[in-house]
Amino acid sequence: xxxxxxxxxxxxxxxxxxxxxxxLFDPYKKAxxxxxxxxxxxxxxxxxxxxVRADMVQAFVSKLPGISGxxxxxxxxxxxxPITVSDTKYALTQTKQVKxxxxxxxxxxxxxxxxxxxxxxxxxxxLDLAHALHAEALHLANAGCAIIQVDEPILSxxxxxxxxxxxxxxxxxxxxxxxxxVHTCGILDAVASEWTKLPVDILDFEYAxxxxxxxxxSKYDLKGKKIGCGCVKSSDQKVETIxxxxxxxxxxxxxxxxxxxxxxxxxxxxxxxxxxAYQKLANMCEAVRRVREEV
Numbered sequence: 001x002x003x004x005x006x007x008x009x010x011x012x013x014x015x016x017x018x019x020x021x022x023x024l025f026d027p028y029k030k031a032x033x034x035x036x037x038x039x040x041x042x043x044x045x046x047x048x049x050x051x052v053r054a055d056m057v058q059a060f061v062s063k064l065p066g067i068s069g070x071x072x073x074x075x076x077x078x079x080x081x082p083i084t085v086s087d088t089k090y091a092l093t094q095t096k097q098v099k100x101x102x103x104x105x106x107x108x109x110x111x112x113x114x115x116x117x118x119x120x121x122x123x124x125x126x127l128d129l130a131h132a133l134h135a136e137a138l139h140l141a142n143a144g145c146a147i148i149q150v151d152e153p154i155l156s157x158x159x160x161x162x163x164x165x166x167x168x169x170x171x172x173x174x175x176x177x178x179x180x181x182v183h184t185c186g187i188l189d190a191v192a193s194e195w196t197k198l199p200v201d202i203l204d205f206e207y208a209x210x211x212x213x214x215x216x217x218s219k220y221d222l223k224g225k226k227i228g229c230g231c232v233k234s235s236d237q238k239v240e241t242i243x244x245x246x247x248x249x250x251x252x253x254x255x256x257x258x259x260x261x262x263x264x265x266x267x268x269x270x271x272x273x274x275x276x277a278y279q280k281l282a283n284m285c286e287a288v289r290r291v292r293e294e295v
Contacts, residue, residue, distance in 0.1 A: 001179040001201045001226060004097055004146065006292055007249070007261055009285050010046035010228070011039060012183055012204065013101045013151065014268030016277050017052040028053050036091045038278050043285030046097040046146055049087035051268065056103040056151060057111045059083070064132050071115045076128040078135035085139045092144055100140030104152035104182070105129035105168045106160035123164045130168035141178040147202065148173070149181040153267070155195060156186030162194035169199050181228065185267050189216045196220040204228025206266040208248055209235055218255045227256045230266035231287075232280045237272060239279045245287035258295045263288055 015035035019027055035050025053059055061067045063083050066076035084100065091098045109126035119125050133150075140148050150172060154160050165182075173180045181202035187210050188195055196203065196217065203222070205213050207230045217227075231248040232240055252261055263284060269277040 003226065003259075003262065005045060007253075007258060007263060007288050007295075008045040009043070009281075009288050010099060010147075010262050010264045011044060011048050011269070011281070012230070012234070012264050012267050013048050013149070014051040014056075014270035015039065015048070016270060016272055016274045017050075018274050032087045032090060034274075036094050038274065039281060040095060042278055042281035043289075044281055046099050046262070047091060047095060048099050048101055049084065049091045051101060051270070053087070056268075057108060060103050060133070061108055061112065064129075066118075066128075067112065070111065071113045072119060072125055073116050075118050076125065076132055078132045082139040083136055085136075085143050088140060088145060089143050096144075097146045098144075099147045099149050099181075100137075100143070100145035101149045101151065102133050102136060102140075102172070104150045104154075104165065105133060105172070106152050106165050107154040110154045110160050122160065126160065126164055126168055127171065130171040134172050134174060137172050137176055141176045145178055147179045147181050148176070149183055149202075149204070150200075151183050153183075153185040155184045155191055156188055158190060162191050162198070166194070166198055173199070183228065183267075186210065188213050192216050192220060196222055196225075200225070202226045202228055202262065204230070204262070204264065206230045207252060208233045208240075208266050210266075211251075214251060214255055222256075222260075226260050226262060227252070228262045228264055229256070231263050232265040232284050234265045234267035234269055234272075237276055239276060240283060242283050242287045242290070245284055246291055249287060249291050253291070253295065
C-alpha cells in the first residue's frame with residue numbers, strides 16, 4: 001500500500017467522549033463532532049470518528065443477532081444495519097483520510113460467555129463474529145475509508161490464538177481492497193513469529209510503553225508490510241514532550257525505515273481528559289513535523 005504522506009500520523013481509535021447540550025435523537029452527535037474536530041486541530045493525518053458511543057466490546061456485540069448482553073445465546077449474524085458507518089461518514093465530510101475501526105472477533109469472543117449448544121468453543125464464536133464483521137467492513141470500505149483497522153488487544157496475552165485471528169482476518173477482509181490494519185497492545189515476544197504473518201497491510205503495535213517490542217519485531221521479515229508505531233503512552237496521563245516523542249520516532253525509523261511507518265498513540269485515548277488527549281496528539285504531530293524535516 002502507498003501511504004498518504006511521509007510518516008503519516010494517525011490514531012488507534014478512541015477519543016474522550018464530550019457530550020454537550022441535549023439531543024432527543026442522538027445524544028452523542030456533538031461528541032462525535034468534537035472528537036473529529038480535535039483530531040484535525042491537532043494535525044492528525046488519518047483520523048477516526050472518535051469511538052465515543054460505547055466501549056469497544058458492547059459497541060459491536062449489542063448490535064449482533066445471537067448475542068444478549070455478554071452472552072452468546074444463538075447463531076451469531078451480521079447487524080441489521082451498519083454499526084459505525086454514520087459517524088465515519090461524518091468524519092469523511094471533514095477530511096478524506098479516515099480510519100474505520102472494528103473490534104476484532106478474537107477480542108469480542110474472549111469477552112463473551114457461551115450459553116448455547118450452537119458453539120463448542122470461543123474459536124467457533126470468533127469465526128462467526130468475523131463473518132458478521134465482514135459486513136461492517138464492506139460498509140466502511142464503500143463509505144470511502146482510507147484504512148480499516150481491526151483491534152485485537154487480546155492476541156498478546158495468548159488467551160486467543162493468533163492462528164484463529166489469521167482465519168478471522170481473512171474472512172473480514174475477503175474481497176475488500178481498502179488497506180487493512182491490525183492493532184495489538186501489550187508485549188509481543190510470545191506471539192511475534194505468527195503475529196507478523198497476519199494477512200493485513202499494516203501491523204500496529206505498542207512501543208511507547210513497551211519498547212521491547214521494537215527489538216522483538218526487528219528480528220522478523222515483515223514482507224512489505226507497513227508498521228504502526230505507538231509513540232505516545234495511552235496508559236499515562238502525563239503529556240510527553242515533543243522531544244521525547246521525537247526520540248521514540250527515530251528509534252522506530254532506525255528499525256523499519258522512514259517509508260514504512262505510521263505513528264500513533266499506543267492505544268485509544270478515551271480515558272484521558274479532552275485537553276490531555278488533544279495535547280498528546282498535538283505534540284505527536286509537531287514531533288513528526290520536525291522528524292520529516294530531518295529525514
